[in-house]
Amino acid sequence: MTISCDQELKEHPISPKIKQQMDARKKISDPAxxxxxxxxxxxxxxxKVPKQGTLFLIARPEGTLSGPPLAAKKHTLIKFPFSFKIGQENVMLEGNTFEGNITVTARWDLDGMPKASPDDIDGSVTVTSGSTGVKILLNHVIEVKKTSTDKIVSGTIRIDSSLADKIPEGASLFIIARSEGVQRGIPLAVKKIKEVTFPYSFTLGQSDVMLPGALFEGPITIFVRLDKDGDAAPAPGDIDGVIAANPGEQQVEIILNHLIEP
Known part of the structure; x- marks a missing residue:
């Protein structure tokens, strides 16, 4: 039996969302x-290079020194020389395109934090998107920046006597500063200390600022947390404390007096 159909076949239009996804996949697979x-x-x-570390790859358009990177990657448990690739699939903000002249910075980071710190080792190269066989030489040891005293908060961190027996073994101390009233987002400044003993004398200032171009200026709120697993996120068993301060203040005393419960 033969069935005939005179109805015209029509192509269904592709939704804007699906088209956007298809275009994005094309960009990712494009070697250029x-x-x-x-x-x-x-x-x-x-x-002199420590064997333990984390490799960060950061790509920015040539001449751009601050703000969110164009693209970024993080690698752990690697061996050198290390073969790398960074591109459209690693772009940070939706809608940005990995193209043009791009500066790629590689950093061997000793504490695993996204922010560069003294003794980290980095190197950069500027090439055109689509380049292969690029060589990045890690040849610059980041040094401690000299900071004026009016951009520093200093003092002592103590543990409340009632929590002295609750100190997690092998804990790390996080010192986090935020502009007054700011509760979320990237902190103004961060410092991480391993194998700390109390009382602990601390300083926090411009050299600890997270984002290029940001200024360590007040008023600020300083959050201190004794973290049992070394992770930046608070978790049950951690002990924290908080205080308001202004850059330039000295002899600030912060008491770790709050045990985070399950």
Missing amino acids: RSISGTIAFDESIVS
């Missing part, structure tokens, strides 16, 4: 929207 190559340490410092 990525940069690849190898990362290695400069021979002059390779013998």
